[in-house]
Amino acid sequence: MSEHGSDRPRSPAAGTDPLGDPFLRTCFAVPVPPATFLRRQRLTEHLGQAPDTALTLVNGCAGAGKTLLAADWAARLGRPVAWFTVDACGQAPGVFWAYLLEALRASGADELKDIDCPADAGAVDHGLLTRLAARLNDRDRPVIVVLDAYDRVTAPEITDQLGFVLHHAGRGLRLVLVTRTEPTLPLHRCRADGTLTEIRDAELAFTPEEAAALLELHGLRLGHDAVRALVGRTRGWAAGLRLCALAARQSSDPERYLKEFEAGQSTIADFLLAEVLERQPPATQDLLLRVSVLDRFCPDLADALTGRRDAGPVLAELHRANAFVEYLGHAWYRLHPLFAEILKAHLGVRLPGLETALHHRAAQWLRHAGPLPHTLTHGAAAGDWEFTARALVDDLALGQFFTGLRSGELDELFARMPPGTTGPEADLVRAARELAGPDPDHACVHLEHARRALARAGPGRAAARLGCALLDTHAARLAGAPDRAEHAARTARELRRDLPAGLLDRHPELPALLRTHLGSARLWAGRFTDARAVLSETAAGCDAATALPREEALALLALVDFLTGWPTRAERGALAALADAERFSLAEPAGLDLVHLVLAAVAVDRDELDDAQALLDRAASVRPVPPDPVTAASRVIAQARLHLARGRTEAALETAGSAVPAAVASPWAEDHTALVVSAAHLAEGRPEAAVEVLEGLEGAVDREAACTVAAARAHLAAGDPGAALHLLDRLPADGHRGPAVTVRALLVRAEAAGRQGDLTTAHRLATRALADARRERLRRPLLEAGPWLRRLLRADVLQGALRNGPAARPDARVRTPPHTARQTALVVEELSGRERDVLRRLARMMSTEEIAADLFVSVNTVKTHLKSAYRKLGVNRRSDAVHRARELRLL
Template sequence: MDLDPRGEPFLRTRFALPARPATFLLRPRLAAHLDQALSTRLTLVDGCAGAGKTLLVADWAARLGQPVAWFTAESGDQGCGMFWAHVLQALRSAGVPLSPAVGCPGDPRSVDRRLLARLAGELNGRERPVLLVLDEFDRVASARITEQLEFVLHHAGQGLHLILVARTEPLLPLHRYRAAGIMTEIRDAELAFTADETAALLELHGLRLPTEAVRALVERTRGWAAGLRLCALAAQQSPDPEAYLKDFEAGRSTIADFLLAEVLKRQPARSQDLLLRVSVVERFCPGLAAELTGRGGAEPLLAALHGQNAFVEDLGHSWYRLHPLFREILRAHLRIRSPGLEPELHRCAARWLHASGCLPEALAHGAAAGDWDFTARALVDDLAIGRLFTGLRASDLAGLFAPMGPEATGPAADLVRSARDLAERDVERGLFHLRRAEDRLAAQPPPAAVRLSCLLLESLAARLSGAPGMAERAVAAAGEPLGKVSAELLEKHPELTALMLTHLGAARLWAGRFDDARAALSQVTACPSGVLTAPPREDSLGQLALIDYLDGRLCRAERTALAALGETEKYGVGGRRSAGAELGRLVLAAVAVDRGELGRAQALLDEAAASGAPGDPVTAAGRSLVTARLLLARGDPRAAAAAAEPALPAVVASPWARTQAALAGSAARLAEGRPDSAAQVLGAVTCAEEPACAAELAWARLAAGNREAAIELLDHMRTGTRCGPRATVRAALVRARAAQEAGDVAEARRLLARALVEARRERLRSPFLEAGPGIGHLLRTPFLQGLAADWLSPDSRRGGPPSTAADPSPPVVEELSGRERDVVAGLADMMTTEEIAADLYVSVNTVKTHLKSIYRKLGVNGRAEAVRRARDHGLLRSREHGLP
């Protein structure tokens, strides 16, 4: 099943061409003008409410004889992620073959620019252009979405013909499209009915009027379609239509308002009641209408109203909606006629929609009714509490529940509050609300879904506060209720168990139980990738990457970290609060430090830091570890010692975090020339369990002047699967230096050779760079120089071609997108940011965004460097080749 970024199924009715009523009048002049849409890139059908835009385009599209992708926007769709997910779905529904590589936005609020570039690229490659209609575009037309739409339209070239139907002019640079002659425009003046068309329309309603009367009617309504339609209806129902229309012409009331009241009052009481009540919902079916009116038999009424073309539009599949203009006016009538009924109707709609499984709509109406206990309960009972962290993401639901006040006292309301707090990383408040909910639930055993919600929050709180025992207990307790909820519900919410296991894995990782952590996290990464599971998968991959790194396996850590970032890209998730992406970047930065690529490490670290304060202790420890190592490598021991201090308080101290902090602290003191102080820092640390730690510790002890302690540590070091290359390299270096100090140079060389062979595969440079002058001297012997050539020895690197001279050239982490190559090409031409923006038809900010991601991908810090790197990798090409 296809899910939108909120994790809900798409509504089919929004991708269907609206049905034309029997009284629809085909107007050939407009259809002919619309035919130009087949040859222009952009078509704008722009007119006031009720001008007949939608039906005109729908009728034209239905007659076209080729598939048209249609999407009706709704004001609830705020956010570019939602918008683009629906556009992609519209294209797929229309049979446009899009490769899975295009991906799908996973976050309702944002979309990855690369996804749009891929979409545009696929469209551009098509032989037959795609026709895409966006109806009621004004409802979603934020500046951001419009800018993205322009981007896609521009880069899709002749592959996309876009038709925008809107009440207001979109923020596109229309003058440019007009000047280029690639735009078709149909506006109010052209949409207005002429006298002949009016006569024809009236005839469809069974009314024949003298020419003069028709002319007067056109003048009074200014050819406004909705006005004419209401006129015809009102006149039809009056005993003397002609006299009625004469009276109307003479009147001075506002047209829609007056006519609608006229038409409404002539409907039977039941129909009036039905029309007023359904005005609170966006769309309805007979069942929902029956619920809102409190009586059955809505179906024939709806069919009759649709047949008369009176307000009700048929969306197919037994769903209807009110014409948007009439719905607004009917709501005004509802408020006057039955004050106070509106919240009641919202509540009814919420209950019915919840019972029918339409959770997002149910939540929206529950919130509109201000019935927070119901709304929170609907969310919790549906096992959807995890949606506060994935899919819908915190911001959307938090926005919905933002107006919730203290009046909601149910346990579900407290669970929602707790989830909101925890999503904001406020553990104290989160736990307060969670405990209060549990107290309120204590009276009787709560249903399984409620208990699972509590346990999910419990596991998250445990992770955030660094309490592995609490996480273990929560996940163990979840087994029983998991067996009790229906398989169907669990299948609908794969994020629940994925989130729980991720939090468990994080808590185990914090506790230093790497194997157990890996077991939990691998379960998450093994589950199928999807919109709902992308955030926990990304999170888990980030943590697995950290474990790989702590194990001393650089290449593997790098691969896993890139997979975490790849998950982000695939679904366009990875907002500011994305733990996995941050951890992934930290691991890449740590790997870069170990390889001596300090510029790249700094860039990655800055990017990771851009996501604000670290969310959990693991990330905080990871960040201080990388920062301290980088500062040490840069020769700033004082700052390194300060950075090594743990940043977040935790219930349980983490063995590896403590050891890493001590190692960095000792290295910093050694660098400052205080070996005694360094030895003191290390004194308290024991870590015989982890070989990676033991080797580092041995190195630090040796450096602090305690050779015996160092060798003893190594002798007791377990060597096995856990022992990554960094540990073995370090251990070999420790022994080599010890041998050298003991005067056994041959043994030292032998050990160094082993270390070099081991390190070469991982391009692990830092242990040798830090090894001190003694080892450096040994490395210059010819045999070892051969092993260090190409990757470690500075001489051989300097001897290469000039372009690769300066820094050890890191690999290009990610491929540049076509657009980014264009920007680099601009840089190579010495263009300013503004010039590139003008040249590429995009905003200055867009160019800046491209620049940032180019610097990141190339691992550079500036323009000149970027151009050089791009040239080295053959990424520069002539821009005359056109767009990607």
């Protein structure tokens, strides 16, 4: 007992802490931002809410710019701020409160001068905290306290004591915590009653615009793309940007340096290793080094790489401590990209040779529990290509080489597969890459190797066999071998029952691709009904995984419609394919060239020859991959018909003679080629040669009715109307012939009747033909009919059919009756100049992305103009907009 009869410790001497050491005045100094500090208005304004809320939390990782932000705000606040940078005193409650009281007194809080500092370094009397809270509560104006580096407070009782004072100080205290970790204060309660201001890591990150301004303060002016790339790599991390800027200033080419610098060999590495990695316990350091090989990870995956079972709480604590471990949700994490680079480089130094083994462990774990793309990435990184190829094939993901979703990524990944990699799955991957590339002929060799290996393997491996059937169907389609395609498709159907339940449901693109390939092969064989059945099933899909085969199926269906004489239906189908491709942003849809070919063929029938040529040119520029025989034949026929329509008969004959490589001939391709050749002979005045070309095709079973009509026209030109009518009478009455065929048949009958002296019948048939032609906007058959039609009908009637269709050519004059023009003016607003620019390009079948590039505007801007134009024109589809604009002479 002391001489005064008390054993209480004495209060420390003035100017000292409970340990008797003098206060370190640097702990109370507000840091001064450097000359290169960038004041960010959005953060300053947010922090400006601090005087109005009891608690403000500035929580971010090391080097996020927390302290400088708070210091700049405090210096510009215009009123005293009690600043305390927590150091080692965070472990001793008595020392902590002694420093905090000294910071309060230094800020001018005179009413606290008689509150003695704690005498015991390890404890604080509750009465002291009560007196402090009461004095603060009595203040007319709150005192603002900034506790910097609060994450250094390790004694849990300090946070409890601070919460007590904050609660009972009422409006007399405004507390700002600058910390790397989440304090254990009752933040949920503060959020609920609106007394909390929060600035966290995501908000502290620099935007590209802010990063550009920061770099300028360091004397660096970089391009927009370079700045965005740097922000992406650093995730806007303030310290990383500043360190990069300082290093780049020493380079003769700063932009190149920032693009290519190695994070593992930089001052950033020194910072993160010292400030983050080396602050962790050895076991946590080992975990961080091992997971650095992963793009993302969950506790179980991290345990698989470490051989431990405690990754869950360790990762949660690292995330809470802002230790550059980001939480992605659903128990998945990832490292900050720069931190991951540095750790990976450090892994090679500390644990040489381990990286390959870690990739292998990750691939094995992910194969059973993780996403397939990550499995493939780690399998490839481990150099285990047989495992990687088998993982792809067993997952039924082989079709993704052709769907556009991950085709480029897969091609790039497996381009690194060594030639010596064996196994049927490896050969299937090679075959898929060849079929999806510019030289599919080599795929057959790999397919044969895979087929033999699977035969030697015996039963089982259904996924590999199904993959082989898919590629066989594709190869047969490209080769023009319908029977092979049918056999492969049957094999695929039989294999489906041997697959694990639900596996095929995860890959709807595989059956969609099978049906599309089979439909194309059937179309080549001239089996239009069977082709339509399987293609319609694919076209009915609606998800992104089947977008590309669906677009291709729509294009093939449009071709079937055109070949059977339904041009308007074909146009609608082709435009639907374009809209679907645009909806899913397909960069290089497989059927886009065929879409343009169908639209070009329709344009020829409508005598819109400039449009037809533009569409042919676009079809030729779509992709470097060799087309299948269907597309190749369609291109030949469309180009030959255009030459013929322009009067270039020699060019038409030369083009029609172009060979289309295929295992078997296509009946419709032969028929339409014969139609071009026959028409060329007629145009040159050789009707007998025209008849000879079509001999054997006219009226033959399963051949084009158009050939019979063309043969009848040739006989008529040769002076034999009876033979012409005889051929037309042999056409089946229940044939599903479209207007492109029936209009031509009516015109031949009309001319034959006229030559036989029956002008009444001739006039009736010709008038009916004109009515049907107007509905379909068919002009070419009327022009091909020759001068007899002009002699038979009044000139104004014929000219009306040729010029006043619903979608007149852009250079044609549309004669709109006065009352119609007045009604139109009432319902249509005037289009802006930019809306007309967009519509003109729309009329040329350009996609939204192409229009945006052509006009040097964004895709969203184009869509805005389109919506406005649709509204003004009273339509909701691109084709209707073009038709309506042409009706109104706006194009």
